[in-house]
Amino acid sequence: MASEEFQPLQGMSDLSSPEISIWHRIESTTRRVFHLYGCEEVRTPVLEKSTVFERTMGDTTDVVQKEMYVFEDRGGRRVALRPEGTAGVMRYIAGLGQDGNDARVYYIGPMFRCERPQAGRKRQFHQLGAELIGPANAAADAEAIAMQVQLLRELGARDFKVQLNTRGLSEDREAVVKGLRALLEPRRAELGEDDQRRLDQNILRVLDTKDEKSLPIVKSLPPMTEFMAESSRAYLQDVVSHLKRLEIDVVLNPRLVRGLDYYMHTVWEITHPALGSQDALAGGGRYKITIGDRAVEGVGFAMGMERLVTALQKDLGDAAAAPKLALIWVVSLGPAAFQENFRLVQTLRMRGVRCGLDLAGRSMKAQMRAADRAGATAVIIRGDTEMEKGVFVFKDMATGTQTELAMPELLERLQSVNLVA
């Protein structure tokens, strides 16, 4: 364990090789797939006025109440590190006016929540997400889910499960809250402490409790769709039929509510068995968010990238990483050869060959060791003799065979070893 001095803050991590190549593959696949659905990237600031999140996410949500990094900046302004991506994107979309009405955007980046760190819960984590702006439309909701499923399939994830539910419309909300309250209030004392608080502040959240004490009561409740208007139930059925048409399997989960106040109609979560107790890989839903004098409607989702990395490692092993170029090491026997090789390496790099050489004038043995340590696929050796003859010694590291090659053959040979999976 390295000394504390070299550690990042608790709940935050340095992301580096070799794992970083899984991140690269996720990012490039995300950009490609989301582009297929007409989404453009938006990069909103990591730091915003705290009201951007408080107003959008609702100030009774756990994330806003307990987890947001909020502080005063040097000018005495109340600012917050973004705990999720949607609020900043909504501020951006609202600012576009009419042009934002049918925008499709995606984002990839770090989010911050000051939670108790544990497996699957970091204080700095990363999300990729998208928002498809537009009025309530079951086909759009199905498309948003399809987009996420295509991403997961293209990345090679297996065993993930899409769980679906509806929050109904705001008109339904009153009936749902009333219905749930009538059933839960008499049993208040039997609920866990947090759920008793939620009963007063945000009763829907009681439904997705993880508290063992509350679970038996919550499981005995009827699905909240029972309290909703027929049209809201029909909307959910439409989403399900669209998904069926796209051959996407979903499971209806009547207790799924998602934590935020802004959801209406469709909500969903994608789970993966590799994630243990924090098994949510992604969450999404349809929303109507009011910012100033504007209301933005749309459907969106966010996927936790740390959790996605874990799921892909489980499903794919080594194949989770992005393919890497093979490494060619160039060994110089003597200073004159180094001068020529220094240029050779540059020429090769300009032709797309990944290569390296020793810059410190060390012995041939030390250079060969370095090649080995760096995982070189092949080594090119050149000294005074080779320069006089105008050749290169090409050593295949896997077989140990050495061949003398002139420049054209060398280039041909490099073509054949250039890419490895």
Ligand code: AMP
């Ligand atoms: P949420 O909007 O809170 O449901 O977050 C969407 C996704 O982000 C979740 O399904 C997780 O995959 C991921 N996520 C949320 N919070 C954290 C966290 N503290 N650490 C790591 N991933 C997280």
